[in-house]
Amino acid sequence: MRRLVPVPAERAITLDFEGVPVPAQEGEPVAVSLLAAGHSVLARSVKYHRPRGAFCLSAGCSQCLMRVDGTPNLFSCRVPARGGMRLQRQNSYPSAKVDVFSAIDWLFPSGLDHHAMFAGVPVADRVMAKVARHLAGLGLLPDEVAPTRAQPEFLTTEVAIAGGGAAGFAAAEALGAAGVPFVLLEREEALGGRWRLGAPEAGTPATLLLPQGSGTVRLLTTVLGLFTGAQGRFLAAVSSGPEGPRLMLVRSRRFLLALGGHAPLLPFEDNDLPGIFSGRAVSDLVRRRGVLVGDAPAVVGHGPELPALVTLLEEAGARPALVLDTSSSPAKGAMAGKLLKAHGRTWVQALSVELVRGRKKVACDAVVLSVPPAPAYEVARHAGARVVFHPELGVFVVEADAEGRTRAEGVFVAGNALGGTTAARAAESGRRAAAALIREVRP
Amino acid sequence: MSKALVCPCEDVTVDDVEGAIAKGFRDVESIKRYTGFGTGICQGKSCLTTVAQLLARTPGVSPEAVLPFTPRPPLQPTELSVLASLDVDETEAPLGGVPLSAGPAPDALRSKEPIPARADVVIIGGGVMGLALAHNLAKRGCTDVVVLEKGYLCAGASGRNGGGVRMQWGTEANIELAKRSVELMKQFAGEMGINIWLRQGGYLFLAKSAAIAERLERNAQLHNRHGVRTEILAPDAARDLVPELTLKNVLLAAYHPEDGVIFPWPFMWGYAQAAEKRGVRVETFTEVTGLVTSSGLVREVQTDRGTISAKTVVLAAGAWSPKVAELAGVELPNQPHRHEILSTEPLKPFLGPLVSVLDTGLYFSQSMRGEIVGGMGDPREPVALEQGSTLRFLARFGRALTEQLPILGKVKVLRQWAGCYDVTPDNNPILGRTPGLENLLQMSGFVGHGFMMAPAVAERMAEWMVSGQDDELFNRFNLSRFSGGTLEREDMIIG
Numbered sequence: 001m002r003r004l005v006p007v008p009a010e011r012a013i014t015l016d017f018e019g020v021p022v023p024a025q026e027g028e029p030v031a032v033s034l035l036a037a038g039h040s041v042l043a044r045s046v047k048y049h050r051p052r053g054a055f056c057l058s059a060g061c062s063q064c065l066m067r068v069d070g071t072p073n074l075f076s077c078r079v080p081a082r083g084g085m086r087l088q089r090q091n092s093y094p095s096a097k098v099d100v101f102s103a104i105d106w107l108f109p110s111g112l113d114h115h116a117m118f119a120g121v122p123v124a125d126r127v128m129a130k131v132a133r134h135l136a137g138l139g140l141l142p143d144e145v146a147p148t149r150a151q152p153e154f155l156t157t158e159v160a161i162a163g164g165g166a167a168g169f170a171a172a173e174a175l176g177a178a179g180v181p182f183v184l185l186e187r188e189e190a191l192g193g194r195w196r197l198g199a200p201e202a203g204t205p206a207t208l209l210l211p212q213g214s215g216t217v218r219l220l221t222t223v224l225g226l227f228t229g230a231q232g233r234f235l236a237a238v239s240s241g242p243e244g245p246r247l248m249l250v251r252s253r254r255f256l257l258a259l260g261g262h263a264p265l266l267p268f269e270d271n272d273l274p275g276i277f278s279g280r281a282v283s284d285l286v287r288r289r290g291v292l293v294g295d296a297p298a299v300v301g302h303g304p305e306l307p308a309l310v311t312l313l314e315e316a317g318a319r320p321a322l323v324l325d326t327s328s329s330p331a332k333g334a335m336a337g338k339l340l341k342a343h344g345r346t347w348v349q350a351l352s353v354e355l356v357r358g359r360k361k362v363a364c365d366a367v368v369l370s371v372p373p374a375p376a377y378e379v380a381r382h383a384g385a386r387v388v389f390h391p392e393l394g395v396f397v398v399e400a401d402a403e404g405r406t407r408a409e410g411v412f413v414a415g416n417a418l419g420g421t422t423a424a425r426a427a428e429s430g431r432r433a434a435a436a437l438i439r440e441v442r443p
Numbered sequence: 444m445s446k447a448l449v450c451p452c453e454d455v456t457v458d459d460v461e462g463a464i465a466k467g468f469r470d471v472e473s474i475k476r477y478t479g480f481g482t483g484i485c486q487g488k489s490c491l492t493t494v495a496q497l498l499a500r501t502p503g504v505s506p507e508a509v510l511p512f513t514p515r516p517p518l519q520p521t522e523l524s525v526l527a528s529l530d531v532d533e534t535e536a537p538l539g540g541v542p543l544s545a546g547p548a549p550d551a552l553r554s555k556e557p558i559p560a561r562a563d564v565v566i567i568g569g570g571v572m573g574l575a576l577a578h579n580l581a582k583r584g585c586t587d588v589v590v591l592e593k594g595y596l597c598a599g600a601s602g603r604n605g606g607g608v609r610m611q612w613g614t615e616a617n618i619e620l621a622k623r624s625v626e627l628m629k630q631f632a633g634e635m636g637i638n639i640w641l642r643q644g645g646y647l648f649l650a651k652s653a654a655i656a657e658r659l660e661r662n663a664q665l666h667n668r669h670g671v672r673t674e675i676l677a678p679d680a681a682r683d684l685v686p687e688l689t690l691k692n693v694l695l696a697a698y699h700p701e702d703g704v705i706f707p708w709p710f711m712w713g714y715a716q717a718a719e720k721r722g723v724r725v726e727t728f729t730e731v732t733g734l735v736t737s738s739g740l741v742r743e744v745q746t747d748r749g750t751i752s753a754k755t756v757v758l759a760a761g762a763w764s765p766k767v768a769e770l771a772g773v774e775l776p777n778q779p780h781r782h783e784i785l786s787t788e789p790l791k792p793f794l795g796p797l798v799s800v801l802d803t804g805l806y807f808s809q810s811m812r813g814e815i816v817g818g819m820g821d822p823r824e825p826v827a828l829e830q831g832s833t834l835r836f837l838a839r840f841g842r843a844l845t846e847q848l849p850i851l852g853k854v855k856v857l858r859q860w861a862g863c864y865d866v867t868p869d870n871n872p873i874l875g876r877t878p879g880l881e882n883l884l885q886m887s888g889f890v891g892h893g894f895m896m897a898p899a900v901a902e903r904m905a906e907w908m909v910s911g912q913d914d915e916l917f918n919r920f921n922l923s924r925f926s927g928g929t930l931e932r933e934d935m936i937i938g
Contacts, residue, residue: 046483046789047454048446055451055489059519062452062484071853073484073520073788109444111456115477115709120633129640129811137791137813141687146524146845146852225516227834228539230532236517236834238525245525249834259518262488265448267457267497272448341445374492378514384543389509394496396511408543 001035001366004316005290013083018095024081031057031064031076032289034087040274040347042066042076044092046138047112048105051096051346053274056263057281063272065138066090072139090139097346101135152247153239155216157183158441160235160252162223162379165193166423167415167430168258169208174434176214180441183250184210185221185237193260194423197284199308199370203424221248226255226382226411233383233410254410254440256433257380257398258426261373261416264395266300266326269341275348279309279370286316294318294366298351300339301370302327304422307334309370321364324353326371342367372420380417384408393419404433412437449497450490452483460497469504470552470728471495473595475512476602476708484520484788486858487512507551513542513860516832520788520855527841527852529834536823540781540831540861548594552728558749559724563587564908565744565753567731567767568760570601571707571897572886574714574725576757579905581721588723589751591744593730593763596711600761601894603830603862605784605816607797607808608895609646609702610671613662613934614871616919617892618669623899628705631898635713639705640811645796646702647676647684649847651692655801658934659697666699673699684796687850704797704808704816707894734771734883741771741883755908757884762828762863764873764887773877776925777888778866781829782818782938783836785859787851789813798847804938805843815854819843820938832859864891864938869930872896874904875917878926884908885922890936 007025015022015033024033031054034042042064043052054064057077066076067088076087089096104112114132118124159175161168164186172191175182190196192208210217221239234251263278265271277285277293279301285291292313299310299320310323310333325334335355343350343361352361374395377387385406386399397419404412412433415426447457455478463477471494474480480494481487491511499509564580566573569592577590592598608628610621625641632638650656659675666673674697681696682688715725726748733745734756741756760767762779790813797808807817819840837859845852867873867888877883886904889896900916907914924930 045451045454048444050446050454052451060485060488065484072790073855105446106444109446111446111458113462114479115637115712117638119636119638122633125632125638129638129642132640133642133792133811136811137789139788140791141793141850142853144853145849146522149524149528152529222519224518224521225541225834227516227541228543228831229833229835230535230538238519238521245522247525247528249529262485264492265451265489267447267449267493269445269447272446272451374488376488376518377511378518381511381514381545382516382541382543384541384545386545387511389495389499389506389511391499391506394499395492396495407545 001038001294002292003036003290004286004292013081015081015085015087017087018089026082027080028289029057029077030068030079030081030085030087032285032291033081034076036291041089041096043089044096044099044102045272046091049092049099049101050105050272051274052272055265055276055281056278057284058263060262061265067139070143072142147244150243150246152249154249155183156251157181157216158252159254159256159437160250161185161256161258162235163258163260164191164217165258165260165415166195166426168256169193169430170427171256171258171414171430171434172210172215174431175438176210178438180438182215184215184217185223185235185250186217186219187222189219191217194280197288198280198423199283199305199312201308201423218248223259223379226379254437255383256412256414256437257417258414258430259376259379259417261375261420264371264374266339266369266371268339271342273342273344273348274346275344276342276367276369279305279368280373282368283309283312286312292316292318293368294364296321296364297366297368298322298324298362298364299368299370300324300326303372303420305372306370307331309368322351322353322362373416375417375419377417380406380411380413383411385411385413390419395419402432403436404429405436449493450480450483452485453479455480457497460494464498464501470508470595471498471510472512472598474498476597477712481512484857486515505551507549515858515860516541517856520857522853522855523841523845524852526837526856527845529838531835531838533823536825537821537833537835540829540833542831548728553748554726558726558729558746559589559751561752562589564755564757565751566590566757566759567744568592568758569596569725569727570599570759570761571710571714571894572901573757573759574711574718575897575901576759576886576904577718577723578714579901580909581718581723583905583909585909586722588718590723590725591729591731591746592725592727595727596715597708600862600865601711602708603784603860604707604894605806605808605818606704606707606810607646607806608641608705609699611646611648611662611666611673611697611699611702611935614931615669616916617933618666618671620896620899622671624895624897625701627898627902631713635717637709637713639709641703641705642811643701643703645698645700647681647796647798648697649681649693649798649800650695651800651802653694656694659695662935663697671699673697685794685798687848688798689847689849698796702797704810706811731767731770736771736880739879739881741880755882755884757886759886761887761893762865764865771880771883773880773883775873775922776868777873778826779828779863780824780826780866781861782820782864782891783832783859783861784816784818785837785840785856787815788855788857790854799937800847801937803843805847806937807844815851817844818938828863830861830863832861865893866890868925870933870936871931872920873922874920876921878923891938
């Protein structure tokens with residue numbers, strides 16, 4: 001893990017990591033600062049106290065949870081660094097680096113069945129209940145009472161768009177051009193999604209800014225759900241700003257849900273070791289943060305993002321130790337095979353894979369899992385859309401017609417919700433949904 | 444040590460998931476509950492796909508049967524203080540709730556095996572009542588029993604409650620039932636081979652009005668007469684138990700240290716497995732569609748998988764009981780009321796008792812896993828079989844909880860859900876024979892506390908059914924009480 005771009009002097013700050021000073025760039029996620037400074041273990045897992053680092057860098061897993069400035073269980077991948085910030089690892093004794101409770105992992109090599117363990121054994125079950133209670137839980141109570149939060153913000157619009165990636169952006173562009181008012185909620189600090197943060201793809205628009213006056217865009221705003229209430233349906237979201245988090249309610253009769261997807265963890269032995277990252281995390285690190293996960297990473301996965309990511313890593317100076325395609329039709333330049341096991345103690349050092357010729361152990365300094373994201377179906381399901389398992393893709397997708405219309409009235413989906421695809425296709429699905437929405441608003 | 448993780452939040456492995464599938468859990472909701480996957484901070488974002496793939500490759504499981512578990516708001520962990528910032532119009536009724544229905548469960552979830560053509564006892568409802576009764580009947584030699592459950596085990600209120608167990612009640616009958624239930628819960632793991640994680644941290648009731656204070660004091664005397672050592676505490680003494688509590692406007696508290704919390708789901712699996720071992724059939728995803736009656740008896744139970752002729756039919760469908768009873772032309776006075784609940788991020792243990800403010804219906808406890816689990820009744824909640832979640836609840840509960848325990852302001856909500864209380868006019872259950880339909884037995888109307896009463900009630904009911912000997916419980920709580928006479932009202936209902 002190294003910085004490709006040195007931290008500019010005017011943005012250089014220092015974080016307090018359990019008493020150890022860590023150099024950082026102001027505003028970058030603290031997980032990135034720690035990784036770039038060579039700290040591999042950010043957390044210990046809840047049950048077996050296994051060492052954990054960052055995996056998805058998008059608040060979609062639990063591997064980077066830390067206590068920051070006295071608040072427990074924060075996604076360190078989403079906490080912007082500020083000078084003097086206090087970072088602490090949780091759930092370990094005496095320290096996360098040397099955690100005596102990691103013995104649990106060794107004592108129970110085939111896992112701990114909490115249903116049957118000591119069930120009904122006199123005395124032992126009560127002792128176990130006491131021990132289990134004290135081992136359970138992650139963070140300690142916050143240090144401080146929360147300040148009074150800002151009053152919620154209420155917006156009403158013709159079309160509420162959740163997510164400003166390729167699909168949401170393209171839809172907003174089309175709605176704006178047609179003069180249809182919309183409110184677009186985007187979690188990141190800029191629109192564009194993987195056009196901006198993913199492995200570069202052909203067809204990326206020259207500008208990721210929407211024309212002036214075409215609807216309302218709220219950045220740094222995370223969608224929580226689609227609710228119903230006395231005044232109809234609304235998206236609930238939380239925006240983050242200098243005054244702290246603020247609740248936002250966006251009322252509408254029409255919704256376009258383009259929330260992308262989540263990075264799935266692929267099942268192989270010791271897949272939770274620090275140093276194993278999702279492909280989207282790795283491209284984000286290179287493109288937005290100027291950080292390279294490894295000089296000799298093993299890149300594994302399938303789908304259109306895999307070769308693009310290899311190119312991005314190579315351009316950033318990496319020499320992949322292995323490019324493995326786990327699908328039945330491997331991409332050009334990739335070997336065909338299966339993931340077996342990651343090796344290493346507190347950072348991945350090698351990867352065992354099953355190739356056509358047999359098992360092979362490849363030394364590497366990071367593992368990158370690049371597979372199509374698992375569609376974020378949750379909010380569509382809140383609204384009453386049907387979600388089905390797609391046997392070929394192996395993921396849950398939202399059932400919708402060619403225009404992205406779901407069975408829930410006025411609720412459309414676009415992009416990854418329909419199944420992982422290229423950014424260009426995601427954008428196309430956004431435009432199709434926008435065309436249908438325009439017809440509905442202006443019949 | 445080498446492990447292949449599916450759910451790193453809760454340290455659930457591929458072996459755990461495959462083990463659950465091998466045990467017979469063939470739907471994602473059940474696998475989630477049995478293994479714990481998807482219940483952590485990420486709420487399934489990084490793990491659900493792997494579980495779906497593992498299930499989909501299981502022989503006999505069709506892709507249509509692979510459905511995601513119900514996604515619960517919020518999509519991202521959200522601080523209680525932020526949710527509390529939303530003002531709620533208390534004069535309005537809560538409307539709707541999410542997730543909205545996505546249509547009926549697919550046929551693929553139903554067993555392809557034929558349903559038995561006849562049975563001595565058909566129990567409608569595979570919640571804790573029905574399953575505990577099936578187990579107790581089978582234990583007494585009555586094994587020709589079929590339990591019909593329209594969803595998965597844990598789908599109804601039995602799988603949606605906060606796991607509270609208390610002996611602090613307002614009537615003798617309920618105190619005695621609760622005492623026996625706690626005794627049986629202590630033996631549960633030994634008998635069934637599955638842990639239920641009973642933690643006796645006590646129940647701490649807070650009173651903010653003179654009327655509630657008086658009620659707590661009066662009931663404490665009643666408890667003491669029944670050997671339940673409830674103490675009345677001054678606010679300062681309550682603070683000794685939970686130092687983080689704000690006790691503004693609290694007049695007094697009632698505390699019984701042997702009350703506590705349990706983990707509800709293993710009861711269903713434990714009772715079901717034990718009953719099945721003795722020959723009971725537990726049929727999930729099987730809905731009752733009709734009851735055929737003649738000459739004062741229920742003759743047949745019709746389901747979406749076929750018809751069963753039955754000697755005795757037990758109605759234990761919780762809040763759905765009135766709907767099912769209607770199929771036999773029986774009118775029950777029960778009314779369904781949604782109660783919403785939520786769970787936070789897991790914290791290290793700090794909260795001993797379950798705390799409840801009887802004036803507002805607020806309650807919260809810390810689960811064995813460390814989450815704060817709590818809810819609050821909504822006085823404007825309309826009568827409906829509604830199990831959706833609202834932002835209004837997050838706001839009301841967030842405000843009430845952070846007023847009572849301000850240090851939780853930055854603690855984050857992971858998920859919210861709801862279940863239905865099965866409310867009767869006197870807050871007491873409906874048990875025993877149905878006037879006019881001798882072989883239709885009622886076992887419903889537990890007003891949100893059926894879970895903790897089930898072990899004792901099921902034991903008494905099975906004994907009564909098998910022995911044929913009179914038991915005053917089934918007269919006291921008979922449906923006929925509503926047609927005349929005075930009702931003995933239970934006044935220790937939360938919410």
